[in-house]
Amino acid sequence: MKKYLYLLCGLALVAILTFNSCFTSKAEEPSGEENTIIMTDDLALSLAQNFAESTNNTNLTALNPIKFYDSTGQAIGYIVEYYQNNIPHGYVIFDSRLDDLICEYSFEENSVSPYAACRQKCNVRSSIDSKIYKLDALTYGIQDSNNKLVTNSNKILDVPDTLENTRSKDPNTWNDIFINNIFPEYTVVDIGHLPTFIAFPESYYEQNTGHYACAVTALYHCAMFYGCVSGNTNTIRDEYMELWDLTGTTQTNQESQNGIIYGATNYNSSPAGLVTFCARRGVSLSSSVIANPTMETFKNSINSGNISNLSVGIYTDNGYEGHQMTVEGYTQLKNASTGNIVDTVMVADGWFSNVRYVNLEFPNYTRLHAILFSR
Incomplete structure (x- = not known):
């Protein structure tokens, strides 16, 4: 891990x-x-x-x-x-x-x-x-x-x-x-993050499970945060596939690379899957899905000591696509010249293991959903 x-x-x-x-x-x-x-x-x-x-x-x-x-x-x-x-x-x-x-x-x-x-x-x-x-x-x-x-x-x-x-x-x-x-002149007006940043790269899941789906990966990070899994190579395949099944993830038609199976997950069904997964391990969680979340949505989650997911929709030249990431912190910058606030969330993008602070209000998203958990 x-x-x-x-x-x-x-x-x-x-x-x-x-x-x-x-x-x-x-x-x-x-x-x-x-x-x-x-x-x-x-x-x-x-x-x-x-x-x-x-x-x-x-x-x-x-x-x-x-x-x-x-x-x-x-x-x-x-x-x-x-x-x-x-x-x-x-x-x-x-x-x-x-x-x-x-x-x-x-x-x-x-x-x-x-x-x-x-x-x-x-x-x-x-x-x-x-x-x-x-x-x-x-x-x-x-x-x-x-x-x-x-x-x-x-x-x-x-x-x-x-x-x-x-x-x-x-x-x-x-x-x-x-x-x-x-x-403009910028000042950092607010910041918060979980005590430990949790992330595995896509390659880790592919090597140890033979599967990859962004939502399952984001939820696995959440399960690690709540102490339900450790990411151990001896157990990760069974745990990942259990989450895969509980979230209703289905295989996509994306061409397999080196035998890897790729999956797609409905963002509405993903939180219930994690709640059940954690309940089986003695951790009681509640969840909710919020459309068009504001920065306050994620600030409240982080400040209450919880982890969340950000699910986004985008239009690409290959058609409509979605992506789900783990949110583990935030930073707000203020443009002193205009009073504008730049809202950035600290995410594990599911592809690599490093931190990305991404602008929450980027205009190319076709939808935004916050998937919130609390214990």
């Missing part, structure tokens, strides 16, 4: 992130756009370095600004990686479609960016300058030498028809990312 003691209490000190006007000298102001500037590599690095320092991560160095694109080939943001003593130590993602830019971040040692995760899985013959595409709110992909998209969600996808299609716009603008030239 891989657990991370998460010592983020330093973030509770009010942290000020100042994006001041000196940055404007690093960006070219486009003609006719008085209220916007073009985001550059240097500007992305400056924003990322300030973000790390403002959140008490002063020993981190921002490196490797990587521009990412939507599925039509339009540049929309930057991934910037953090290092400490030449060791990967997280990342921050700026998405120009968000008023407050911050899409997600992580400051954990050995936590790699979605770009690095994709590169690790790509065919070694892939070009080093392969573009990375944002496919949905959580998933990124790089086109490999076999004309497939290798994603950070451990899937190999067909390249969407829309990718790099002929565009009516001036091709010289496809790489331009416009952001507001009035940079």
Whole structure:
């Protein structure tokens, strides 16, 4: 079992992130756009370095600004990686479609960016300058030498028809990312998390059970939190398959890789499965499903000493999909310039074992459901 003691209490000190006007000298102001500037590599690095320092991560160095694109080939943001003593130590993602830019971040040692995760899985013959595409709110992909998209969600996808299609716009603008030239000041206004971060990567479940379903994985993390399982390799297969059956998870038509069976779970039926699973082990839980949850929903859960799940719906080029993750904490940032609050939840995404803080209000979700548990 891989657990991370998460010592983020330093973030509770009010942290000020100042994006001041000196940055404007690093960006070219486009003609006719008085209220916007073009985001550059240097500007992305400056924003990322300030973000790390403002959140008490002063020993981190921002490196490797990587521009990412939507599925039509339009540049929309930057991934910037953090290092400490030449060791990967997280990342921050700026998405120009968000008023407050911050899409997600992580400051954990050995936590790699979605770009690095994709590169690790790509065919070694892939070009080093392969573009990375944002496919949905959580998933990124790089086109490999076999004309497939290798994603950070451990899937190999067909390249969407829309990718790099002929565009009516001036091709010289496809790489331009416009952001507001009035940079906000951020403060951390609230933070909370469970004492221990619990996560197994997808590969652990696949190797030990021969199966994988995101909802079952998220619920297994919850069962670990409530002391019903330990993740021991001698028992995990039977426990995982018991949860699989109790939640009504069914095999999908996703192509099996190395004999792995993949499953899909209705988010409405998943909490009852965990309640029964834990009751069999002497732990009494209650559960509820909340549509369109607010940040207060997850704050109340964490602050009461409970764990929860976030189930999201997304539209991709392959149609409607869903994903379920374990929520183990939260951080709220305030944009002092506008008064906007950036709500981020601390999740175990079910694919890797590192922390992701993701923006709860990302616009590409087609649905949001909180799955809450209490004892």
